Amino acid sequence: MKKVVIGVIAAVAVIGWLGIGLLIARGPQPEVILPAEIITRVGPLNISNTLITAWMSMAFLIVLSLVATRGMRLLPSGVQNFVEAVIEFLLDQVEQVAGTVNGRRFFAAVATFFLFIIVSNWMGLLPIFNAIGKTEDVGAEIFHEIVLHAEEGKPFEEDEHFSAWFMENAGGFAITKPGGEAVEFEIPAGTSAGEALDRYIVFLAESFTDFERHGGEEHGAPTAEEVRAALEALEADPEAPKLLLAEVGEEGEHADAEAEGGHGEAGHGVESPALGVVVAGVDFPGQKLALVIPVFRSTFSDVNNTFALGICSFILVEFWGLQSLGLGYLRKFFNFSNPVLTFVGFLELISEFIRIVSFAFRLFGNIFAGEVLILMLTYLMPFLLVDIIYGLELFVGFIQAAVFALLTLVFAVMAVEHHDEEHEGEHTSEQHAASHGGLAHT
């Protein structure tokens, strides 16, 4: 009986938790964007959101080590105690794998990799990540793209895909609000600028008004009647986006369009084949089509950062190999004593470079997938499943940091040991040959 009561209470709690989540904390439909978003530009440098968070992780580690080492005591307490415990744990791990001498030699780099990755991964789980950002005016961006193609006189070479949320503002900073549905607009490859504009007009009418296309293909090119009906629907609704029209060749009209404060392109426009007029811009008097570009995004959800770290690891391993074995280290890769060894050396060389790719994609894949999973579940099942996945992501963040650091360590150990192993191999083969020779003599 008691078990039944506990079971019922647990079920009610789970359903209630899920219900509350769905009602008040449902995230917006996520827009998965693979490359890191550029937040600002400093000269020729692009400052992306993942770069900002990498700096934050570095700043955190620097401040933590400063605080921990200020006024150090023989009997540590507080932050100093915590940091010492972490460092001792790491040193113990490194020495277990690499031995005391090599362990201490590799420790600084390996521990840096571990701490930087784990801090970045765990920092990426904070609620401010992927939630606060500047809003990108997608509505204006689509029109801008169409105008660019119209000026060049070329059709769209590749499929263009735009996603956005309905938002009150565009162009400022915003916090992602719960419950936003995403709308998607596609321009198929081969569409001319004018046809793309017709598609855009119909898309705006479908998104902002009750307008629906009758018959025909959902994603096919709209007919002239449909575009005209869409324009009427847009004009009938005061909150819906408005097309800023201009007659062909009359510059004065363009100036009017600019003066109205729309997103018109100065002196340019696109002629709609269905309407026979030039559209100089689109104005959004009510809700806008925009996306929140997050200012903070997990550092290693950007493949550039994981590649950078992979290359650092590669350079360090090669440096330690050369430092220990001198130019003899290169014999592993360039051994022309017989064709088999030459081929094996070539394989070793490729292997060495594949490690960079393997390093980069393992870390990137795990962190990016985790980020997408959390965003998706915040939209589909807030609170309930996300809580579990957060726990999993904490674990993944730790494991990936450990894997990266320990693999660098193991490769370093292999690089500095290789020569001895080879000598041992040669030695045993010499002994083998000698014993065979001996046998032959006897």
Added chain:
Amino acid sequence: MGRWLAPAAYLTGIGWYFATCIILGVALGHWADGRTGLEPIFTLLGALAGLGLALYGGVRMLISFLARYGGGDQGESRR
């Protein structure tokens, strides 16, 4: 924790090494097919080369793993 962490990390690395070799081989082959129009010759060659490299590197890493963390005999003696 120390007992399993390093071997687990190492084995994860070997798994990813396998995957990366094969995917890179196929991707390079596919790219070469696109350039030459000889589909699917280079894709198959790339897949084979990737697989070969994965086997070679994987076996080398596994031998190194066994040398470092012991084979079945040591495992039994620990028990």
